[in-house]
Amino acid sequence: MFGRACDLVEAALAGDARSSVIDELCAGAPPPGALARISAALRTNLRDLDSQYAALDGVITLLDVQTRSDGFHVLHDWDGKAGRFNAQTIAVDVASFAADRRAGEAGHETAAALLIDYHYLNELALLSLRVWDEGDPSANLDRLDRLLALLQGSGGSGHRFASRAATLVLIATAHYEPDERGYASLLEKIPTLERRHRVEIAVDHAVSMGCHLRFGFEASYGRDVGVMRADNVADYPWLRFSIDTLLDEDVAARDEIAEALVNGLCPDPSAFLRDPGFVERFDAHRAGLVGRFERFRPDERSYSPLALFFNFSHNVVKGLIVDAVLRGSAWDVGLNDLFTSLPHREHKIDAATTLMTYARRDPDRIRGRLTPAIVYDPATGRHAFGHALRALRT
Numbered sequence: 001m002f003g004r005a006c007d008l009v010e011a012a013l014a015g016d017a018r019s020s021v022i023d024e025l026c027a028g029a030p031p032p033g034a035l036a037r038i039s040a041a042l043r044t045n046l047r048d049l050d051s052q053y054a055a056l057d058g059v060i061t062l063l064d065v066q067t068r069s070d071g072f073h074v075l076h077d078w079d080g081k082a083g084r085f086n087a088q089t090i091a092v093d094v095a096s097f098a099a100d101r102r103a104g105e106a107g108h109e110t111a112a113a114l115l116i117d118y119h120y121l122n123e124l125a126l127l128s129l130r131v132w133d134e135g136d137p138s139a140n141l142d143r144l145d146r147l148l149a150l151l152q153g154s155g156g157s158g159h160r161f162a163s164r165a166a167t168l169v170l171i172a173t174a175h176y177e178p179d180e181r182g183y184a185s186l187l188e189k190i191p192t193l194e195r196r197h198r199v200e201i202a203v204d205h206a207v208s209m210g211c212h213l214r215f216g217f218e219a220s221y222g223r224d225v226g227v228m229r230a231d232n233v234a235d236y237p238w239l240r241f242s243i244d245t246l247l248d249e250d251v252a253a254r255d256e257i258a259e260a261l262v263n264g265l266c267p268d269p270s271a272f273l274r275d276p277g278f279v280e281r282f283d284a285h286r287a288g289l290v291g292r293f294e295r296f297r298p299d300e301r302s303y304s305p306l307a308l309f310f311n312f313s314h315n316v317v318k319g320l321i322v323d324a325v326l327r328g329s330a331w332d333v334g335l336n337d338l339f340t341s342l343p344h345r346e347h348k349i350d351a352a353t354t355l356m357t358y359a360r361r362d363p364d365r366i367r368g369r370l371t372p373a374i375v376y377d378p379a380t381g382r383h384a385f386g387h388a389l390r391a392l393r394t
Helices: 002-013 017-026 031-043 051-070 090-102 108-128 137-151 166-173 181-192 195-220 225-231 235-247 255-265 269-273 276-283 286-294 313-327 347-361 378-393
Strands: 308-310 364-366 369-371 374-376
Touching: 002 017, 002 051, 002 108, 002 137, 017 031, 017 108, 031 090, 031 108, 051 108, 051 181, 090 108, 090 313, 108 137, 108 166, 108 313, 137 166, 166 181, 166 195, 166 313, 181 195, 181 235, 195 225, 195 235, 195 255, 195 308, 195 313, 195 378, 225 269, 235 255, 235 269, 235 276, 255 286, 255 378, 269 276, 269 378, 276 286, 286 378, 308 313, 308 378, 313 347, 313 374, 347 374
Parallel strands: none
Antiparallel strands: 308 374, 364 369
């Protein structure tokens, strides 16, 4: 089933397949009508276009059912106010929002291309949780790497979502799940992957957990680490896996690894420093590492992922695609770009502050206060970083 799904997705992404879909759905329609057609077509996974899309719809529907039984609702967001998952997929929700908001603005073909690409990104994220279904899971993840490159290649909108297939695992699972049983089961599968994939997953999850837990510490838990630990029982094993995996690498010689490591340790260093096993392993690197960490201290002059706080990683991806659709212009900054300060790219701060602007317009109520779900704040990041480094030096 996994191989069949990849074959069908590849056909849908290859050549001019996506532009042909846009031509068919948007031809002769005014901008609002064209985007409404896109939204309606995505609601049925494009299955009415021809038999190949109908076959893909059938496979994706079946894999979605299996993945839900594993505990993950990859394609649907949770509605906290209603206490249930949304009936429509995330991609359809975004497309419907765009059809309402863009009205008669020009450039709807670009918006349509972005929406279709986002639809396929979510399907690839779903497939990332099925790589263990058949064959070699590492080879299957390699295939998703190629499909992700095809998605972000010349045949699509040009929007950048992620840099590697390993990040799709994070995007697939970084939603609110009322039943968290799937996280432990998925973590048990990760050791079956080749080392390079494990390291990529560890880097992504160390940074994501760092941003997520720093957000919770400041916004949700009243700066109480005990409450934070109790409310993130599913997250801490993933964070521990990430920290352990990164410590197995040549941390002192690789900036990407060192930056991810300090990001993961930053929200709650005492959770690790009370573990003699961690302390023994960390001591082997301590002298070189603490000094190396210093270069990642957040400041106002350059982008730092340590200044980024959010509730869920998928909302970062979703926020950038919403902004791109409304503007009619793709972002060249993806999730992995926001997970590191390296290399310096001027659009990273623009992307982070854009996300914060949207989040401030539609804040969540947390502990009785209206709170944006994504924040970029170098001053708070610098404070958290300083606290962590003081703990790690001792």
